[in-house]
Amino acid sequence: MQAFEYASPKTLKEAFALLGAQWGEADVLAGGTDLLSLMKDFVHTPKRVVSLREIKTLSGIAKAGSGLRIGALTTVDALMSNAAIRSTYPSLHQAAMGITSPQIRNTGTVGGDLCQRPRCWYFRQGYGLLAMKDGKSLVANGDNRFHAIFGSGNAHFVSPSSFGPALIALGAKIKLESATGAREIDAFTFFRAPKSDSERENDLRPNEILTEILLPTTSAKNATYEVRQKDALDWPLAAASVALTMSGNTVSKAVVVLGHVGPTPLVAESAGAWLAGKAISADTAAQAAAEAVKAAKPLSGNAYKVTLAKTAVKRALLRAAGMEV
Amino acid sequence: MADYKWPAMSTRKAIGQRVSRIDGVEKSSGRAKYTSDYKRPNMLFAAPVTCPHAHARITKIDASAAEKMPGFKGMHLLDKEGSTVSWAMWDIGYVAAETELQARDAARAVKVEYEVLPHVVHDHDLTKAGDRVKPSGEKIEGDVDEAFKQADAVSEGLYEIPTLTHCCLEPHGSVIQFNGEKAELNPSTQAVTAIQGDCARQLEIPAANVHVHQDHIGGGFGSKFQIDRWGLASAQLSKMNGGRPVKVYLERNVELTIAGVRPSAYAKIKLAGKKDGSITAWESASWASGGLTGGGSPPIPYVFTKIPNLRQTHQAVSLNTAPIRAWRAPNHPQASFLTCSAIEDLADKLGLDPLQVYLKNAGLTARPETYVRQLNKAAELAEWKKHYHKRGDSGSGHIKRGLGIGVCTWGGAGHASTARINIHADGSAEVEIGSQDLGTGTRTIIAQVAAETFGLPVSAIKVKIGDTNYPSSGTSGGSTTVGGVSSSTRKGAVDALGKLFEEVAESLGAPADQLEAVDGKIQVKGNPAKSMTWKAACQKLGVKTITVTGTNDPRQAPREGLNTGGVGGVQIADVSVDVETGIVRMNRLIAVQDIGLVVNPKLAESQVYGACIMSICGALMEERIMDAVTGRVLNPDMEFYKIAGIKDIGDIVCHLEIDPENDGRGIIGLGEPPAVGGIAAIANAVTNAIGKRVSSVPLTPDRVLNTLEGRA
């Protein structure tokens, strides 16, 4: 780990002043469950680390209008144990349950989960976010079993956040603040596929802090299903979060979001549209799932993930509808 | 000669008891000090300078920037300009500094230039390995072609088991102090006694000038026998710094890349069989890699060694990957997987229940009765009759259940060991052995044997191991420790007790050979009325201490009968496969194991549990993943180098064959045999569940789905 300066501001205002104009100058530290690994592996070598821990206003879940406000520093465990989350936003609760390590749940934060860097093994070994070597993609020519089946250009890593897909399906907004002001953006637009190694996989700017997540109230039936090999701590191989607005027994609006299969969470619009006006059954869930993965373009070693994504969508839909998975 | 033989099963008080390990609280409370916990006054740290390329020539080494780094205390190079590096993460040299972080920073600041050379890191496709494949001869027995012609069914399959790493929780490392003449070594080792000699040889000093001490080791599995390049380099760095202690511990990524792997094994196997299930011919073309120098040759056909007609070839593949080290039952898990997969594929071709095929062919093994008994017992515990179905005949739901079988064999006779027994006038009793406890419970076993001999409670015995000030004892490899240390302790304790009897014979009014030690007393045999307490007896020693050594010599051991070798075992896996995700879940793993005299059933079962968990990891998760382009290991971490967690292992059912007949054979080691058959059993169970053979393990979702969906 490269030596760095450590700052622990007490207010957001102080924190903003400590951030840099360029990536690499300063890194925000929340729970540190990802940042420390990045620094130990020399993937991040910030000159300064700005801890958010002392900024008390950043923690906690509270009512905000008819919805909920989740402070960025809220731990995964606090989110998981929250009664309102569990009852109204089970898809978020389920996503948190999937992070099966108590240590990470107790330390990792919701903001950190959204901002954590991809786990692509080429990226983590220092080959850059797009992992190009001599003009060729290491991912496309190498071992891509855990990579994207919906790539975007040379971005073949997968978005690691389990909360991302759930928040998108629930129509959440993300608040990003800097010294010059705040902006609230759709969770969906927060994530984006970089076109070069100098770009990031999200809309966060080096001088900004993700301060809160705003969840609108919802009556939609929602659920998350993640496919993980291990029951003990493990990354999902594919995941889906869905939100179903029902009228009676039929779906009036469906949002289906795929996770861990592309450089950003992916909204499967055609699957959502296909479900409108239908009742959820094993059969319709399977058909919607097939629709959701139609555009997948697997790499040399990850065609199996198409099946997994399909299974995730089918099971998320059934789970949302309260049916046996 | 004294009578050393084990007391009769029915009279034992300490041996055979489920004693909890005597260092259990120390370990589980975190108080136990592993060498990686050591902080010595004035201690320096060493860190490796590693090569990022899998194959390269060093053209320039420039340490000028490193030398100016804060805390820098010297560099010791193991290679020089012009040397060839043959795998990624190769440790070219080590840098010492005042703190661990400074050492790592300084090591990174050493500028090394390379001429990059072409590398090969994959061995599963021989056509891509070019001249790295060493051609082999052919072994032929019987008339293979005729046997295949006469067969009622022939099975053909490709079976692949990859390289995996030891992944010790405590990485490799040591603390060493070396002033040019004497060395003080705190290793993390499976070989307290032997590493003294290794260290002396490498440092070119007399063995008597090396003192080794280790309290605990956090995993070895066969990878920690030597001082290693890091130990050697840090010794030189210590010398460079006037004998200051130097600590070196590999970081996880280096650990998983260069500190030991298990060789891969691949085989195309053809089997011929008759309608009655008998196997009549074996043909195999196998290959394997153990790194640069090849290596890795699974003993196939495994266990069923007497197949009458046989044709075999084997090729070694040289790779730009770090070399193999012994891995818990070297080559056996691979051989068991290759052989048992082929046998169950033949059973399927014959339309027979595989259990019947194993039973039918027990005569082809060295222990027919053992395997028949174990197969039947394992089948009973697995409820084979209730749960077995024909391959793939597992219902219409997406969860498919299946059963499969794997077998093992092993030696496990005790190694050379000497124990020193001290009985003091205050009644305290010590056993000192230059051995080590790999976590198997060696300390506890030693205490039980001494306690049994002295008629004392286990808690009355002080066990001292892990130091070269104690008598020499073998390395913990090959499941040889329990037999070795138990036998040496027994012999020393019997002789020490004889001396104590001589001291008290007069007071008890009976000759020494008419005395016995029971329940904390020395008494005239069978006459509790004529007795004195152990403590009172010891007081008779006055200013003396009884010090006696006992030795297990493997050459004499068969005659003495205290320990022996040679076991068989059968495992049955019961799995459920989700065919929509390819995820395999363990329901149960049943392990039936023959074993000799069991000193401590609780510890023995723990060995079996650990071995089964290791098999589950190997069958479902573990593999070293290499990158063709960069030549590097892609998963040298504990995130993508996957290991089962507690929720992933299902139920483990352990059945140890503890009975008078086995007991009469003496002690046999158990560390390795139960780690052999599990992978085969699980792979067969998955095949039984899904109806298709997944040719390679680990049985990860990608492999299972690729097989189900017809992608090669």
Ligand SMILES: Cc1cc2nc3c(=O)[nH]c(=O)nc-3n(C[C@H](O)[C@H](O)[C@H](O)COP(=O)(O)OP(=O)(O)OC[C@H]3O[C@@H](n4cnc5c(N)ncnc54)[C@H](O)[C@@H]3O)c2cc1C
């Ligand atoms: C083995 C393993 C398995 C895991 N499995 C899962 C999983 O299944 N699903 C899942 O979602 N996660 C998983 N995680 C990841 C875990 O959830 C994240 O590491 C954690 O949520 C990150 O939170 P943190 O507070 O520790 O972030 P930190 O490590 O402190 O920060 C992570 C990154 O985000 C930035 N950052 C953090 N907070 C902010 C903020 N408020 N504003 C701006 N930037 C910020 C940091 O600068 C840094 O770059 C897993 C992790 C491991 C190690």
